[in-house]
Amino acid sequence: MPAIFSHPTADSYPVQVVPNDSNLEINAYDLAASIPEYVWDALRQNPVRTNVVLPLAEKARLHEAKTLDDQQLWLTCVSTTESDSKRVDLVLSFSRNTLGDYPLFIVPTVPFSHLTQQFLVPRLQSLMLAIQKFVPRSRVYSVFAPEPVAELFARLWSDSTGIWHYPEPYYAAQLSFCTQRSFKNRQATTMREGSHYNLRPAIPSDLLAVANLCLEFSQGSEPFVLDWEGAVREAEMLIYNKQVWVHEIQSSSDSSSSESSESESTEIACLVAFTRNTRTTATITKVVTSYNHRGLGCAQRLVRQVCKHLLHTGKQSVALYVAHDNIPAGKVYHKVGFVGLNGLEESIEGVERWSEIGFDRTKVQLGHW
Known part of the structure; x- marks a missing residue:
């Protein structure tokens, strides 16, 4: 090239x-x-x-x-x-x-x-x-x-x-951060009856589920919308680099057979990716919950676990951006320990307003991030 x-x-x-x-x-x-x-x-x-x-x-x-x-x-x-x-x-x-x-x-x-x-x-x-x-x-x-x-x-x-x-x-968006001091290590919450969850790093067998969530995330990120091939490439990169965790839900349901028994289904409900990392700081760059599993606390549960992992493995802070119009996300991150997001705190050094401004797409070559 x-x-x-x-x-x-x-x-x-x-x-x-x-x-x-x-x-x-x-x-x-x-x-x-x-x-x-x-x-x-x-x-x-x-x-x-x-x-x-x-x-x-x-x-x-x-x-x-x-x-x-x-x-x-x-x-x-x-x-x-x-x-x-x-x-x-x-x-x-x-x-x-x-x-x-x-x-x-x-x-x-x-x-x-x-x-x-x-x-x-x-x-x-x-x-x-x-x-x-x-x-x-x-x-x-x-x-x-x-x-x-x-x-x-x-x-x-x-x-x-x-x-x-x-x-x-x-x-x-607002740039915010979580440190060991601000992190709120609350007791894990329970799932609805008949379900339990597992929070873990993504593995190669999660590829299609992670790609589906990457595709879903990009559809709300105009103009940086991925096609399926791009979503698979992104998922492969995240998994290979060990930069993505998933929230897995296992649900039990009664079998339709004549004998009463239970079958178990497993789904990836949410992912958290952290792709810009240094020795002292990690940056969460993607949080997305599937439409079928919203309202269950998955994002808060997984973001907290990822932050706990990063802070306990040598990072001094975890950064992220939260869109000004995404009030629910701001509340989730505040509950985890990200500072300056509840609207009540005084000005905090390092919590800043950031913007991405685009130029005429008929005259530029659009990239992706």
Whole structure:
């Protein structure tokens, strides 16, 4: 597959794009291994917020020795402070998975209070010069970032390229997290009479059931809707990478034979996937319960068990996004221990509003995530 990025030479990275503001420095890296350590340090200082960049970059660096992916790129905006030290302000990434290209991810590595228009405009404008130098405009099909960053980038990008953005975001959500301290380890609830459940990692024999739930989840995630083949590929990837758990329900029913006996049926009612993970943080990226098993507490039961597993196996926090209009999901996650979701808590550092804003699909190449 030909490279979609304009790479000057194989040995030219990092490439510096000098913006008008002499205090700013824009660097581009097509190898994760080329990203300097001070950038990694900035990303790791806030692994919850940087969960859309840090895990993917770490994975890319791990696999670069085996396979060079010429369709990934990272951009950094660094400012020089009064003491002549370098401060990483923003990190952008163009990355991908087996199902397609991810959106343009933008993560700030400064406090949320810094994200004013005065701070962001010169940095985003400088970064956009670099994007247009190395990346086809059609690759920027959407941007996912903290709300003020996404909204301003979308406006500036549309003004610069003439590619308009959709007024309603594809996804508007609250970033939240659960820690060992906030986790609520309640006693397991019981199922309806005649049924019992099993919470476990998915195994290869679960493939079709997991694929069905992946397909169901995507149908509510316009415009990123999978066909059956894509759902199977996603299920295979999740199971192979051990990144998905399932809620299995076993139900007993009377047999129709003349002798009274019972038969047992087993169904996968719910899944929880966690696909962007670092040494200290995991990110839940998919929670879906089948239509036939909603209202039974399956999601809360499985999310709690997955969080318990992750926190007890070395993770310091578990992150997730919950859509603003998905109030029932917010209540479920709050009961598990995710902070800032009950509407009563004071502002919590790290709980932030994020948006994905899409661009004119007649002029861009849609990816998937």
